[in-house]
Amino acid sequence: MFSRVLDLFPANTHPLTLVSDPDGLLGGEQTLVELNQRGFTVIQETDPIVLRHRIEAVRPINRERPVIVVTKGALESLPYDLWESGYWVSLALHHYFPNLAYTVVRALSPVQLEKLSICQQPSVTLGRRKTIELILKQVFDLDLESLVHPSYFVDWLVRFHRELAPLPNEVKAVLLEHLRRFPVYQDWELSALLEDAQSLTNFIQSQWGLYVQTSVGKSLGEASGEYVLAFESDSSLQDLLPGLLRWRVLTPMPVNEIQVIPEWARMGVIAPEESEIDRHRRQLAALFQNIQDHISSQELPDTTKFIEGFGWKQWQNLALDWADLTSLVYRSEHSLDGEMLSYYVNLIQLLDNGLLGWLNSHYTPLAAQRLPEPKHVYHIPDYLAYLRSLGEVQKLSLIILDGMSLMDWRVIQPVWSSRHPAWLFQTSVLLAQIPTITRISRYGIISGLRPADHIVDLDHTPVERNLWRGYWSREGMADRSVDLQTISLDRMSPPPEVDNFRLDTLCLIDDALDRFCHNASLGTVDQLASLLLWLQPNVETNSKPLELLVEDLLTRDFSVFLASDHGHVEATGFGSPSEGLLAQTRGKRARLYNDRLAAERVRVAFPETILWGEDSLLPEGVYALMPHSRAAFAPSGEKIVTHGGLTIDEVIVPFVWVDLQKM
Secondary structure (H helix, E strand, O other), X not given: OHHHHHOOOOOOOOOEEEXXXXXXXXXXXXHHHHHHHOOOEEEOOOOHHHHHHHHHHHOOOEOOEOEEEEEOOOHHHOOHHHHHHOEEEEOOHHHHOOOOOHHHHOOOOHHHHHHHHOOOOOOOOOOHHHHHHHHHHHOOOOXXXXXXXXXXXXXXXXXXXXXHOOOOHHHHHHHHHHHOOOHHHOOOOHHHHHHOHHHHHHHHHHHHHHHHHHHHOOOOOOOOOOOOOOOOOOHHHHHHHHHHHHOOOOOOEEOOOHHHOOHHHHHHEEOOOOOHHHHHHHHHHHHHHHHHHHHOOOOOOXXXXXXXXXXXXXXXXXXXXXXHHHHHHOOOOOOOOHHHHHHHHHHHHHHHHHHHHHHHHHHHHHHOOOOOOOOEHHHHHHHHHHHHHOOOOOXXXXXXXXXXXXXXHHHHHHHHHHHOOOEEEEEEEEEOOOOOOHHHHHHHHHHOOOHHHHOOOOOOOOOHHHXXXXXHHHOXXXXXXXXXXXEOOOOOOOOHHHHOOOOOEEEEEEOHHHHHHHOOOOOHHHHHHHHHHHOOOOOOOOOHHHHHHHHHHHHOOEEEEEEOOOOOEEEEEOOOOOOOOOOOEEXXXXXXXXXXXXXXXXHHHOOOEEEEXXXXXXXXXXXXXXXXXXXXXXXXXXXXXXXXXXXXXXXXXXXXXXXXXXX
């Protein structure tokens, strides 16, 4: 299917192509990247005013600058002048999967459809049940017969949540029906395990705790529930232990009597004599190995090989491992040395180069497909509106934690989880807008628009509340039910507007984490120390007021989402340009220009910089000049924590749905 769909879009042939694509066949990552490489600008907008603005922004439209306009409806629903002048293409799922049940295949995500398309198609027509079984095998890599073994199911669940999720409801229902045939799963919360990665982690951790309690013969106070995983007798489960530890599905538990723990299980416990430093180095070694597995080589490959074949899902998993590794590297009580330090430095260079090459080919294409899963942070309002249309949320609150990196969230989540066991966190990661500065990326989150659509000019700063209300007004929401407020809960109480009973769509912006970055004169060690202090309730300014606000919103039936506009990185100064009024903004990791020639002149003086623009997201004629890797426009040798550039730490950010666990 992948190649057959692309055959309909030859390069340099049709200036304007109109596509009716009700099933999202053009939404897969590989498809969008290939269309981008052929020179196409893909536009998919449901709002006719935004669509018109996008069309005008990409003119002139010709064979050298071809445009694809995608609609889920009929082509006749598009504006008449486009319909009259465009080349028409209608895509239908059943044309490419004629022997599979349409209603089942339609529920797959665009990425899952791409995977299904490269599989061997059946030669006879399959009904609903057989189609689902084929999809479970071909798309989700599941052998139904092997589910009789709990070890196989656990192993598959770990891979599923890392690489294959989500599972469409119709497919999930058949899988649950199949699982319930096996008595071994009678006491398992199967639906929760399939829906949420944190539920899986909680389950396995609890089961491991119960096993360890049995081994030592006493309660450890860290595990509860029915013991259903037979670690002591299932050798296949025992073989999974190293992987469960490395993928952080399971955390080692402290014990006082290591001698009663079997040899195979000792990697899953912490011996009394094991020091904090030893434990730290063990965690570092596991994370280094995970990242090496992502790279899939015993030796560090060159950048080209590293980025070849990488998809967004692989970068998401790599970013999570990198965030965990960074949080350990910069703990003030530990430091890297020797081989580990050398390897870490090599990884920084590899990731910085690899991500830059990947962004050049994937950043713009991934912006074209907002649903059913957001990829860019400016997709967030569309995703929230989509959840509301499905009935999954009614009242919603979006809390933007300015400057929260993925590393920050990986430090925050376990603390909040331990303090609020009823909270359920569904963590995903998104791409911040480039350059990763507030006026570009945060305004994108609030408006639901590309920077090109909400930036009038670089000297004009729109009112954030108006952007937020403007988006929801287009969705049919009344102004009185929508609000945006800035909060500083470590310094003052929430504004009274938060308690307005009329509100059902609320955005809150807190800058505490961003202040930690900009005040970190000693680098990331300083920033991380401030974050850890903020998480301690006995410190004068701490995270408790924010947690209480989240708790209050949850009890008032709000669905709470946490977002970040950008991350941050430790950078070293290599000098600052002296350019008078040429630069519209003068950030330490990004400087914006209205004049490409002015930016090019600065780049001559600072060759270790990247000129970014003409990406179909920034306004035409706006360019960002950013230091390569981890340098900064600052006095030579000065160490700062900042943002604006193109590192994995700045660009890939968390997006979290906080919910109450169903009892």
